[in-house]
Amino acid sequence: xxxxxxxxxxxxxxxxxxxxxxxxxxxxxxxxxxxxxxxxxxxxxxxxxxxxxxxxxxxxxxxxxxxxxxxxxxxxxxxxxxxxxxxxxxxxxxxxxxxxxxxxxxxxxxxx
Amino acid sequence: xxxxxxxxxxxxxxxxxxxxxxxxxxxxxxxxxxxxxxxxxxxxxxxxxxxxxxxxxxxxxxxxxxxxxxxxxxxxxxxxxxxxxxxxxxxxxxxxxxxxxxxxxxxxxx
Numbered sequence: 001x002x003x004x005x006x007x008x009x010x011x012x013x014x015x016x017x018x019x020x021x022x023x024x025x026x027x028x029x030x031x032x033x034x035x036x037x038x039x040x041x042x043x044x045x046x047x048x049x050x051x052x053x054x055x056x057x058x059x060x061x062x063x064x065x066x067x068x069x070x071x072x073x074x075x076x077x078x079x080x081x082x083x084x085x086x087x088x089x090x091x092x093x094x095x096x097x098x099x100x101x102x103x104x105x106x107x108x109x110x111x112x
Numbered sequence: 113x114x115x116x117x118x119x120x121x122x123x124x125x126x127x128x129x130x131x132x133x134x135x136x137x138x139x140x141x142x143x144x145x146x147x148x149x150x151x152x153x154x155x156x157x158x159x160x161x162x163x164x165x166x167x168x169x170x171x172x173x174x175x176x177x178x179x180x181x182x183x184x185x186x187x188x189x190x191x192x193x194x195x196x197x198x199x200x201x202x203x204x205x206x207x208x209x210x211x212x213x214x215x216x217x218x219x220x221x222x
Contacts, residue, residue, distance in 0.1 A: 003156075031208060043155075043200070043212040055207055091154060098208055100145055100157030 006092050006104035013111055016108050018080040021107045023026055023092030024073055033101065035091040043091075049075065082111045116144070116184075116201035116213035124219040131188040135201030136181075144177055145199045146186050146208065154202065158186075164190040193222040 005024040013019055025032045033048040047057040049069045057067070064083070069075040079086055089108050093101040116135045125131055135144070143162045145198050147155040159166045161177045161184065169174045174187040188195055202210040 019200065021129075033209065041216045045209060045211060047211050048207070048208060056146035056209065092153075096206075098143065099149075100160050101155070101210060102157065105154045
């Protein structure tokens with residue numbers, strides 16, 4: 001099993017540009033979570049899906065953020081337009097139910 | 113908030129010593145989990161303890177849970193330099209959505 005796969009690993013973009021982060025969960029895991037990690041705010045839960053359906057997006061900081069899960073094997077987190085304060089490491093995680101999460105390696109986003 | 117809060121924020125010990133980290137939370141939980149994060153890497157799941165369990169072991173790890181005090185502890189015995197990392201506790205909500213604390217930064221000196 002290749003684990004949770006995130007792409008890209010690093011993204012540098014200019015303020016105002018659209019950014020799309022991608023995640024492939026582990027096959028058979030029916031829950032997917034997006035987190036953001038910064039030194040100031042720690043790990044923040046942005047949104048999570050159960051069986052491809054968004055359950056709670058109250059952690060999404062602004063309307064500039066959106067997430068989709070069109071099928072069980074793919075999810076995207078989009079920021080449009082991006083701002084310097086969006087710079088962070090974004091993690092995707094999946095789990096099969098009442099078990100520990102498997103995290104991806106993260107996407108380090110830098111908005112200049 | 114069901115978010116866990118770790119204590120201490122940072123811990124420095126010598127190789128071979130035991131390391132104890134504590135976690136407190138505010139609401140009822142389904143389970144509590146501990147994760148480890150090496151610098152620049154993703155989080156790795158260490159151990160899960162359910163709300164009806166009081167203690168759990170996994171190798172050199174021992175986790176306790178006291179639901180009456182809403183607290184948990186993680187003990188790493190006979191620490192090694194490779195244990196240097198940040199350790200996070202996380203509490204699970206009704207959809208197993210995890211909220212993480214700020215973490216404890218553990219440094220094990222060789």
